[in-house]
Amino acid sequence: MQLPPLPWLLLLLLLLLVHLSSSSFIHPASSQSSFIYHGFNSPASTNLTLTGIARVTPNGILKLTNVSSHQIGRGFYPDPIRFKNPDSQNDVVSFSTAFAFSIHPKFQKLGGHGLAFTVSPTKDFPGAQPSQFLGLLNVTLNGNTSNHLFAVELDTVQDLEFSDIDNNHVGVDINRMKSVNATPAGFFVDGNSTKLPLCLHSGRMIQAWIDYDGSNRQLDITLSGFVRQNKPATPIMSIPIDLSAVFHDEMFVGFSSSTGVLTSSHYVFGWSFNTTGKAKSLDHDLLPSLQPLKKKNKGFVIKFSTSLILAVFIVVISGGAYVIKKFKTKEVVESWELDLGPRPFSYKELKDATKGFNEKHLLGFGGSGTVYKGVLPDSKAEIAVKRISGKSKQGQKEFLSEVLTVGRLRHRSLVPLLGWSRNKGELLLVYDFMANGSLDKYIYSDNDPKMILTWGQRFKIINDISNGLLYLHEEWEQTVVHRDIKAGNVLLDSDLNGRLGDFGLAKLYDHGSNVATTTRVVGTLGYLAPELTRTGKPTTSSDVYAFGALLLEVVCGRRPVELKALPEELIGGETGAYSRSWTRG
Numbered sequence: 171m172q173l174p175p176l177p178w179l180l181l182l183l184l185l186l187l188v189h190l191s192s193s194s195f196i197h198p199a200s201s202q203s204s205f206i207y208h209g210f211n212s213p214a215s216t217n218l219t220l221t222g223i224a225r226v227t228p229n230g231i232l233k234l235t236n237v238s239s240h241q242i243g244r245g246f247y248p249d250p251i252r253f254k255n256p257d258s259q260n261d262v263v264s265f266s267t268a269f270a271f272s273i274h275p276k277f278q279k280l281g282g283h284g285l286a287f288t289v290s291p292t293k294d295f296p297g298a299q300p301s302q303f304l305g306l307l308n309v310t311l312n313g314n315t316s317n318h319l320f321a322v323e324l325d326t327v328q329d330l331e332f333s334d335i336d337n338n339h340v341g342v343d344i345n346r347m348k349s350v351n352a353t354p355a356g357f358f359v360d361g362n363s364t365k366l367p368l369c370l371h372s373g374r375m376i377q378a379w380i381d382y383d384g385s386n387r388q389l390d391i392t393l394s395g396f397v398r399q400n401k402p403a404t405p406i407m408s409i410p411i412d413l414s415a416v417f418h419d420e421m422f423v424g425f426s427s428s429t430g431v432l433t434s435s436h437y438v439f440g441w442s443f444n445t446t447g448k449a450k451s452l453d454h455d456l457l458p459s460l461q462p463l464k465k466k467n468k469g470f471v472i473k474f475s476t477s478l479i480l481a482v483f484i485v486v487i488s489g490g491a492y493v494i495k496k497f498k499t500k501e502v503v504e505s506w507e508l509d510l511g512p513r514p515f516s517y518k519e520l521k522d523a524t525k526g527f528n529e530k531h532l533l534g535f536g537g538s539g540t541v542y543k544g545v546l547p548d549s550k551a552e553i554a555v556k557r558i559s560g561k562s563k564q565g566q567k568e569f570l571s572e573v574l575t576v577g578r579l580r581h582r583s584l585v586p587l588l589g590w591s592r593n594k595g596e597l598l599l600v601y602d603f604m605a606n607g608s609l610d611k612y613i614y615s616d617n618d619p620k621m622i623l624t625w626g627q628r629f630k631i632i633n634d635i636s637n638g639l640l641y642l643h644e645e646w647e648q649t650v651v652h653r654d655i656k657a658g659n660v661l662l663d664s665d666l667n668g669r670l671g672d673f674g675l676a677k678l679y680d681h682g683s684n685v686a687t688t689t690r691v692v693g694t695l696g697y698l699a700p701e702l703t704r705t706g707k708p709t710t711s712s713d714v715y716a717f718g719a720l721l722l723e724v725v726c727g728r729r730p731v732e733l734k735a736l737p738e739e740l741i742g743g744e745t746g747a748y749s750r751s752w753t754r755g
């Protein structure tokens with residue numbers, strides 16, 4: 171059969187046109203529907219779009235944030251992903267992702283703030299805030315349906331304004347930071363229906379899987395606590411959810427993370443994503459590791475023998491020194507000596523007393539440092555040790571002389587300073603341990619009837635504090651302005667006597683402090699006298715103003731300020747901000 175050449179040519183031309191239009195005009199983004207990366211700098215890896223302080227480390231780990239405060243870091247897949255097929259109306263296709271991450275908090279027990287797997291119409295989130303907003307939204311954007319934002323948050327701070335369930339949870343966020351569903355982080359071991367708890371900010375690597383079934387409109391989230399564990403059969407969250415109104419046809423996928431006053435380093439080690447099937451789980455052995463690679467020792471034998479000799483030598487010397495020291499300086503501190511005024515402690519003594527600053531002994535965390543409980547080895551006296559780091563030698567000297575001047579003050583309504591110690595860049599202040607902790611715990615113990623103070627007790631505490639304040643202001647040879655009177659600085663001893671703590675410490679912020687969140691104005695929001703923000707000069711009157719706020723707080727059990735905006739919006743130095751926030755409370 172012979173066809174004339176012209177129709178053949180026309181047919182070919184037509185086919186070519188159809189092909190061209192379908193490949194380059196209908197799907198301009200040519201969205202890739204699956205990828206898997208073990209580390210982000212192998213030649214096969216794409217270049218993630220990084221914003222904020224996010225970096226890819228030399229060995230390929232996506233480091234979203236470090237421990238600097240109030241930072242945002244994001245890493246997004248550079249090209250948009252197609253989530254809706256043109257022929258299936260508005261349905262969102264199934265998608266599946268797996269990633270390995272770890273969170274290393276600055277202070278062992280306190281993560282800040284977390285990271286979120288995010289699907290969004292943009293990669294750069296204009297106006298987004300750090301802290302509780304995880305770099306995704308801000309106060310005005312929060313809740314607006316035109317955000318088209320879907321996020322699975324791995325949240326390590328409990329933000330009450332978003333009704334967070336705890337400080338270690340997985341939550342699904344749609345257009346707002348308040349999760350539509352949340353569950354404490356945990357995982358299942360196959361064949362056992364007990365959910366095991368999982369600490370997100372332990373610094374250990376955790377693998378997470380997020381699977382959305384487009385036809386059944388169901389979202390499953392699974393975590394695994396052991397890096398080598400296969401994907402557990404049971405998800406920790408399995409909820410019906412319809413994403414068709416949230417997703418556009420094409421969206422960007424990636425991770426967003428932020429820090430606030432509390433901070434963590436957030437890392438992502440590997441990531442797989444798939445819209446055509448289940449995402450492959452990551453292979454632990456292929457993932458980059460945070461630990462630097464150990465080099466093999468060539469001269470092992472030589473090094474071993476020299477170090478052996480050295481070790482024997484050191485043992486002999488230090489053993490001798492120890493024996494001599496034992497004989498020479500066996501000084502036992504009697505408990506009465508603690509009453510004579512602040513004295514230097516040895517670093518080792520404090521280290522032993524707090525079992526090496528064990529996190530089990532952590533009492534609290536404040537702008538000026540972390541506080542540990544300890545028991546002095548010899549006298550068995552209970553102490554509280556405040557650990558302040560990051561001071562220069564000069565800063566330490568000035569700070570100490572100030573603390574010690576004030577530390578000589580003795581009054582039954584002040585928490586006595588027992589002494590101090592210095593260790594390299596660190597300053598340790600030793601206080602008497604107050605058995606009942608700080609007053610704010612009692613005022614805001616919503617559902618624990620044991621903890622609620624009677625009127626008599628409240629009156630006594632207020633009275634004690636006013637006595638202490640009068641002493642600081644008028645009865646000592648110099649006038650001492652406390653500068654940070656608040657419920658958190660009122661401590662209760664074993665008989666529930668109120669005692670003012672941290673006096674003089676507020677001055678700490680003056681000397682080139684590295685506490686980034688405290689600005690020129692010293693004090694705590696809600697307790698600041700209005701004129702302070704203008705003059706910046708603390709006086710006995712501004713102390714009395716703060717005392718007034720404390721009084722109201724103790725009487726009515728409400729915070730002076732209930733934060734509805736970000737701390738950085740309030741402590742911005744704008745004078746108006748304070749009065750505005752005050753009227754809100």
Ligand SMILES: *[C@@H]1O[C@H](CO)[C@@H](O)[C@H](O)[C@H]1NC(C)=O
Pocket residue numbers: 213214215216217
């Ligand atoms: C990533 O970026 C580098 C430098 O801009 C470029 O040389 C490289 O080709 C990019 N890799 C890919 C996979 O796009």
Ligand SMILES: *[C@@H]1O[C@H](CO)[C@@H](O)[C@H](O)[C@H]1NC(C)=O
Pocket residue numbers: 223236237238
């Ligand atoms: C965190 O990263 C930023 C940007 O790379 C850097 O400027 C800052 O010094 C880092 N902070 C710490 C504590 O390493």
Ligand SMILES: *[C@@H]1O[C@H](CO)[C@@H](O)[C@H](O)[C@H]1NC(C)=O
Pocket residue numbers: 296297298308309310311
């Ligand atoms: C939140 O972000 C939007 C969009 O960038 C901006 O218009 C708005 O002013 C921001 N709101 C706040 C409180 O920062």
Ligand SMILES: *[C@@H]1O[C@H](CO)[C@@H](O)[C@H](O)[C@H]1NC(C)=O
Pocket residue numbers: 310314315316
């Ligand atoms: C939601 O965002 C859109 C676009 O940014 C804006 O026009 C609208 O006013 C916002 N709605 C609310 C309730 O804030």
Ligand SMILES: *[C@@H]1O[C@H](CO)[C@@H](O)[C@H](O)[C@H]1NC(C)=O
Pocket residue numbers: 361362363364
């Ligand atoms: C399931 O795990 C829990 C906690 O590890 C354990 O106490 C329990 O015995 C296990 N149950 C079964 C059936 O293995």
Ligand SMILES: *[C@@H]1O[C@H](CO)[C@@H](O)[C@H](O)[C@H]1NC(C)=O
Pocket residue numbers: 204205206442443444445446447448449450
């Ligand atoms: C995506 O799913 C398809 C179908 O199950 C599978 O062949 C492919 O390997 C998956 N890709 C990734 C990166 O997980």
